Amino acid sequence: MATKRYDPTATDFNGRYSRWVAALEAGDDAELLEATLALPTLNKRVLGKLAAVDRDEPDSTVRAERKRMLVLLSEINANQAARLRERKQAEQRRRDRTVRVERRVELPTTCARCGTKLKEVRSTGRPRLYCSPACRKAAYEDRRAHRDGAVKVQVVEKVVTEVRERRIEVPHPRSDCVKAVLADDDLMVSVIWTLTALVRDRTRKAYDPDQPRFRKLSHHVQALHAAVVERATASAP
Incomplete structure (x- = not known):
């Protein structure tokens, strides 16, 4: 299933972030660990940015809002990157589609009259049905005379699969590159x-x-x- 566009409300971002802030202020290591795991994009780089905000922003209200926006943007960027990866993978699958063509062919391996194993079975041309001209002539005479036990020749088919690959070139939109850079x-x-x-x-x-x-x-x-x-x-x- 394709990744949906990031929605902070659907992912309960405010609840998860508030829990992390509360655990950080309370100093509860166990709760802080669980709250951090609930924010998967809270990596070392984001934590460094949060520390810089704590160091450079004196206003507590502005500092809290900026820190919240940093964590929120990290989740949005991660979601956009995942969507871009899935789109590229889908385009690659479309480019590498394979068209399969089946051909049904069966070549006799034994003589249609005497049952002797045929020699030099060829994969091209008219299939060989009899082991010798004598068997071919005898079978013809039997069919012509409508004798009992005359051999009825029938070629049974089996499945032989041929695979032909067709590469479909899909133009690469520049907008995807721009979005990847912005993310x-x-x-x-x-x-x-x-x-x-x-x-x-x-x-x-x-x-x-x-x-x-x-x-x-x-x-x-x-x-x-x-x-x-x-x-x-x-x-x-």
Whole structure:
């Protein structure tokens, strides 16, 4: 079953998080362990971010809300990553679909008249029914004379399976790549550093100031810088 979109209400996030906070404040190790297990995305990285909030945010109300949002975002990102993995796996299964074709063939192995084992049974061409021309002629004479015990020849079929693979190429949507990057903070930082290195590389003419994309890139970078400064100013004590 495919992973559904994350819903904090359906997963009782508030109840699980409140239990963890209460256990943390009470100092009950057993309860804290169970409450932590109920928040599976509460890993070392998230705990480090929570510690940074405790250290940098003096307002207790803002500090509590920021910590709650950090844990909530960790669950949302984990859910999005799982959904992306399932979508990629489904696309891979569609690309690797196999078409199976069955062909029913049976080749006689014994003489239709005397029962002698046939030699040199061929898999192609007209199947051999008699062990020798004498048996073939005798069977013909029996059928022609309508004698009792005349051999009626019938080829029985058996199943021989042929497998033919057909690879179906499915175009990879760029939106999936964008969502995968947005769901991972480390990937976002890596993209920023990679873009910085590309712009600094003088051999890449695509990022020269006289190129059309340079002005657009410069505008986006300025907007990103302004947003970061605004966020830092708002978080400052």
